[in-house]
Amino acid sequence: MRFGGHEPITALEDVSFDIDDGEFVAIVGPSGCGKSTLLRIIAGLLEPTAGSVTVRGKTPSEARRDVEFGFVFQSPVLFPWLRVLGNVLLPDRILGKRNPLAVADAERHARGLLRDVGLEGFEEYYPEQISGGMQQRVALARALSYGASTLLMDEPFGALDEFTRDNLNIQLLEVWQQTRSTVLFVTHSLQEAIFLSDRVVVLSPRPGSVMRIADVPFGRPRDLTIRYRPDFAALNGELRELLQIDAGAAGDGEVAPP
Amino acid sequence: MTGAGAGTRRRSKWRTYVPAILLFLAALGIWELWVVARDVPTYLLPRVSEIGIELGEQGWSLFRHLRWTMLEAVLGFLAGSTAAFLAAVIFVHMRAVEGALFPWAIVLQTIPIVAIAPLLTIWFGFTLVPKVVIAAIICFFPVLVNTARGLRSISAQAVELMSVLSARKTAVFWRLRVPSSLPYVFAGLRIASTLAVIGAIVAEFTGADRGIGFVIIQASYRLDTKRLFAGLVLSSAGGIVFFNLIGLLERLTVRWPGARLQES
Numbered sequence: 001m002r003f004g005g006h007e008p009i010t011a012l013e014d015v016s017f018d019i020d021d022g023e024f025v026a027i028v029g030p031s032g033c034g035k036s037t038l039l040r041i042i043a044g045l046l047e048p049t050a051g052s053v054t055v056r057g058k059t060p061s062e063a064r065r066d067v068e069f070g071f072v073f074q075s076p077v078l079f080p081w082l083r084v085l086g087n088v089l090l091p092d093r094i095l096g097k098r099n100p101l102a103v104a105d106a107e108r109h110a111r112g113l114l115r116d117v118g119l120e121g122f123e124e125y126y127p128e129q130i131s132g133g134m135q136q137r138v139a140l141a142r143a144l145s146y147g148a149s150t151l152l153m154d155e156p157f158g159a160l161d162e163f164t165r166d167n168l169n170i171q172l173l174e175v176w177q178q179t180r181s182t183v184l185f186v187t188h189s190l191q192e193a194i195f196l197s198d199r200v201v202v203l204s205p206r207p208g209s210v211m212r213i214a215d216v217p218f219g220r221p222r223d224l225t226i227r228y229r230p231d232f233a234a235l236n237g238e239l240r241e242l243l244q245i246d247a248g249a250a251g252d253g254e255v256a257p258p
Numbered sequence: 259m260t261g262a263g264a265g266t267r268r269r270s271k272w273r274t275y276v277p278a279i280l281l282f283l284a285a286l287g288i289w290e291l292w293v294v295a296r297d298v299p300t301y302l303l304p305r306v307s308e309i310g311i312e313l314g315e316q317g318w319s320l321f322r323h324l325r326w327t328m329l330e331a332v333l334g335f336l337a338g339s340t341a342a343f344l345a346a347v348i349f350v351h352m353r354a355v356e357g358a359l360f361p362w363a364i365v366l367q368t369i370p371i372v373a374i375a376p377l378l379t380i381w382f383g384f385t386l387v388p389k390v391v392i393a394a395i396i397c398f399f400p401v402l403v404n405t406a407r408g409l410r411s412i413s414a415q416a417v418e419l420m421s422v423l424s425a426r427k428t429a430v431f432w433r434l435r436v437p438s439s440l441p442y443v444f445a446g447l448r449i450a451s452t453l454a455v456i457g458a459i460v461a462e463f464t465g466a467d468r469g470i471g472f473v474i475i476q477a478s479y480r481l482d483t484k485r486l487f488a489g490l491v492l493s494s495a496g497g498i499v500f501f502n503l504i505g506l507l508e509r510l511t512v513r514w515p516g517a518r519l520q521e522s
Contacts, residue, residue: 040418043418043422045418045421045422064421064422064424065424067423067424069422070422071418071419071422073415073418073419074415075413075415077413077415077416077419079416079433079434079437080514080515080516080517081437081440081512081513081514081517082514090433091423093433094420094423094425094429094433095423098424126514126515128514128515128516129515
């Protein structure tokens with residue numbers, strides 16, 4: 001995959017993997033390895049210069065037209081002129097008849113989602129009036145509001161403090177347990193990736209390529225204490241080493257020279 | 259918000275006005291005393307009280323002139339702002355058109371309206387038309403620039419969100435671009451509201467049989483400074499009222515917190 005612009009940059013190279021329906025896959029890699037680019041290619045927002053992506057037998061743009069995707073960005077991207085409830089209802093308003101989730105009462109459905117993400121009582125607040133963590137919950141509820149089969153999450157909790165992030169991780173798993181949509185979760189936190197996912201895809205620095213696809217052996221439902229288990233630490237350490245070695249080899253300034 | 263909270267805010271708002279009001283009254287007082295003490299002739303500088311008396315005696319006739327000027331200003335404001343809004347919409351969607359037309363907008367902006375006004379009066383006579391056109395021209399540029407900026411003030415991610423939902427261009431326009439642009443549009447409209455009154459008055463200078471500009475020109479020919487000042491006071495009052503009406507409209511339209519670009 002190459003990016004347009006002044007000097008074409010090869011962002012991704014040799015990225016190939018399959019994801020099952022209903023699987024939770026985390027993608028980790030150093031910054032600038034093309035994680036976000038990969039999500040955008042899958043969502044049909046960017047065209048790859050080479051290679052192909054198939055989403056449930058469709059091309060990304062076909063899948064996008066069929067409203068297969070929910071997208072959660074790094075920042076909440078809420079519309080400040082809409083209240084919390086209005087933001088969650090936005091997809092339904094835009095999709096109209098194309099909304100794949102045929103609910104009789106969209107507003108009731110939206111209120112239920114807000115309850116699920118712990119925002120009951122905040123429906124009539126404006127985004128400006130709630131915290132960053134709460135805003136990101138609204139963004140999550142919005143992405144879930146129209147029954148998309150595939151949830152693409154681009155470092156959604158990267159800007160939040162640790163405690164808020166832990167909270168949201170648990171809540172995400174709870175909500176996901178109900179919907180069981182396919183999730184692609186981009187993060188630069190290995191711990192978050194392992195805690196959340198069924199499989200972790202580790203990408204190398206630019207041009208990003210798949211270094212390793214690790215199965216996460218923990219059952220569900222999970223709680224935060226699994227992070228203290230030795231096998232969790234072992235997997236975490238193993239993947240961290242993989243990332244650090246490669247970052248050093250690529251001469252990435254992030255790792256100090258010997 | 260509770261009623262008590264609103265009350266406190268209103269009271270503190272009054273408190274911020276108090277110094278301004280006191281300074282204003284003090285300035286008027288000094289003016290009055292200075293004119294009396296130095297025995298300044300009325301045709302050079304009338305006393306404040308004389309202007310007040312003039313306003314009281316001639317109030318109704320002056321007000322009719324003001325009403326006419328405001329009609330010209332408001333019509334010009336509406337025409338100029340509407341044209342500017344449409345132009346901004348076209349500019350934002352068609353870069354090539356913007357490239358071709360924006361230089362014309364700048365040229366229009368740089369020609370002094372005092373120079374265009376007599377020409378328009380030659381073409382359209384002592385009618386309403388040249389005043390409305392001048393007011394429209396003077397409103398056009400600030401509204402155009404601010405609206406175009408506002409329509410573009412959307413994040414790349416918001417656009418991606420709309421793409422993920424396969425939103426149509428019209429949906430992107432009405433649900434994203436227009437609401438994002440409103441604070442900018444109103445910033446432009448507020449500038450335009452005061453300019454429109456000035457534009458109408460300047461146009462009246464070049465040929466009119468009524469309006470505040472006509473009053474001021476007539477008074478200046480006769481060295482009737484009392485009347486001239488009364489005209490100035492009224493034109494300023496008209497501008498202030500218009501400006502605040504736009505501000506009120508903004509508060510009614512742009513209601514979400516953190517939206518307004520600058521507090522008036």
